[in-house]
Amino acid sequence: MSLIRINHLCKTYRMGEVEVSALQNIAMKITAGEKLALYGASGSGKTTLLNIIGCIDAPTSGEVRYRDTVLDYSARRQLSQFRLQQIGFVFQSYNLMPVLSAYENIEYPLLLTDKSKSERARLVDYMLKSIALDKFKNHKPKQLSGGQRQRVAIGRALVNKPTLVIADEPTANLDVVTSKQILNLISDLNRTEKNTVIIATHDPLVRDYVDRSVMIRDGKIREVEDV
Numbered sequence: 001m002s003l004i005r006i007n008h009l010c011k012t013y014r015m016g017e018v019e020v021s022a023l024q025n026i027a028m029k030i031t032a033g034e035k036l037a038l039y040g041a042s043g044s045g046k047t048t049l050l051n052i053i054g055c056i057d058a059p060t061s062g063e064v065r066y067r068d069t070v071l072d073y074s075a076r077r078q079l080s081q082f083r084l085q086q087i088g089f090v091f092q093s094y095n096l097m098p099v100l101s102a103y104e105n106i107e108y109p110l111l112l113t114d115k116s117k118s119e120r121a122r123l124v125d126y127m128l129k130s131i132a133l134d135k136f137k138n139h140k141p142k143q144l145s146g147g148q149r150q151r152v153a154i155g156r157a158l159v160n161k162p163t164l165v166i167a168d169e170p171t172a173n174l175d176v177v178t179s180k181q182i183l184n185l186i187s188d189l190n191r192t193e194k195n196t197v198i199i200a201t202h203d204p205l206v207r208d209y210v211d212r213s214v215m216i217r218d219g220k221i222r223e224v225e226d227v
């Protein structure tokens with residue numbers, strides 16, 4: 001079953017006289033439960049596409065359908081509620097809050113829900129175990145390695161049990177061994193949490209950890225390759 005269907009999706013950035021056509025007539029389907037890699041050179045449109053799928057940015061034209069619902073990008077409040085409930089983000093630079101501990105960083109998105117303190121504690125403790133960082137729960141980001149920071153970021157993205165996980169270059173700052181650990185963790189959590197994962201990347205390693213790879217070039221999907 002499709003989780004996401006994208007049709008005729010275009011995004012044009014306008015800066016004064018200059019127009020950049022970042023996405024051109026994208027069409028794709030993403031199946032519920034699959035792990036998809038989105039490959040493409042710098043400037044090819046990966047982040048733009050992820051931001052639109054992730055409800056951070058709106059397309060210029062075209063539609064994104066989640067299950068049977070066409071997203072309404074003009075309904076800002078509804079869209080951010082949808083994003084909070086359904087989507088978890090992992091970024092290249094971790095984007096953790098430096099003053100908060102690993103525990104508090106993971107708890108943070110739950111503070112935006114109506115979950116009680118004890119329910120939050122249960123979810124954060126479960127996630128800390130899942131990412132094998134329960135012994136580091138009181139460490140601040142600067143007291144953690146790059147791989148540990150990315151694990152915290154994954155914990156934060158997944159603690160609210162999103163249906164979709166969007167990872168933008170999650171291994172870009174990591175060495176090969178740590179990258180493999182992070183990709184194994186994303187794969188394990190995809191299995192146990194039954195989420196759907198989209199990873200935008202340049203990293204050839206990612207191909208070994210996904211069900212399908214898609215190539216984006218100059219804002220167009222150019223190649224789909226089953227792996």
Ligand SMILES: Nc1ncnc2c1ncn2[C@@H]1O[C@H](COP(=O)(O)OP(=O)(O)OP(=O)(O)O)[C@@H](O)[C@H]1O
Nearest residue numbers: 013015020022040041042043044045046047048049
């Ligand atoms: N906010 C913006 N305003 C104007 N142009 C933009 C904006 N964001 C992206 N672009 C342009 O859109 C195109 C696609 O950019 P995008 O960031 O999606 O590429 P990318 O594949 O994610 O690149 P990278 O791998 O370097 O992150 C580029 O030409 C970029 O310059």
